[in-house]
Amino acid sequence: MPELIAPAVRLHSAWLEAHAEWGPGSHEDGFGVGPSDEVDSPAGFAAWVARLADHRCTYRWIVEGDHVLGGIALRHGSSDYVRWAGHLGYGIRPSARRRGLATWAMGRMLDEARVLGLDRLLAVCAVDNVASVKAIERCGGVFECIWDTKFGPARRYWIEL
Numbered sequence: 001m002p003e004l005i006a007p008a009v010r011l012h013s014a015w016l017e018a019h020a021e022w023g024p025g026s027h028e029d030g031f032g033v034g035p036s037d038e039v040d041s042p043a044g045f046a047a048w049v050a051r052l053a054d055h056r057c058t059y060r061w062i063v064e065g066d067h068v069l070g071g072i073a074l075r076h077g078s079s080d081y082v083r084w085a086g087h088l089g090y091g092i093r094p095s096a097r098r099r100g101l102a103t104w105a106m107g108r109m110l111d112e113a114r115v116l117g118l119d120r121l122l123a124v125c126a127v128d129n130v131a132s133v134k135a136i137e138r139c140g141g142v143f144e145c146i147w148d149t150k151f152g153p154a155r156r157y158w159i160e161l
Helices: 009-022 042-053 080-085 101-115 130-138
Strands: 003-005 057-064 067-075 088-092 120-126 142-149 152-160
Touching: 003 101, 009 042, 009 057, 009 067, 057 101, 067 080, 067 101, 080 120, 088 101, 088 120, 101 120, 101 130, 120 130, 130 152
Parallel strands: none
Antiparallel strands: 003 057, 057 067, 067 088, 120 152, 142 152
């Protein structure tokens, strides 16, 4: 049974295993890994996890036992980044996909958004990411438009809370 937990230093090895499964690149939305984050060493990983706790996002990891299956972020506010990337960012490791985990985790984060007093959330995904389109729509996402970004066309959805 999956759980949604705050990032935890104790899961360093499990997180590295999930990270390695994705391979190189910045395609693990929901984890909050920045280009300057050093996550391989225990000290670097602990510093990164501590930074996540102080961030203007609510980060959660999707775990099952001692396995990290993915991550999800609820971005607070309406910064330029939120207007571009949306309030929600998530990623599911390749071996854990097609289980409904993104939809499940997004539903839990909508509850956290309500607690924060948010009344609607922007969700954005690549136009060809069928799995994300389905997850967003299952969570009540209403399509707004397709717009061009520096990474290619993206679909924008609003989720009313």
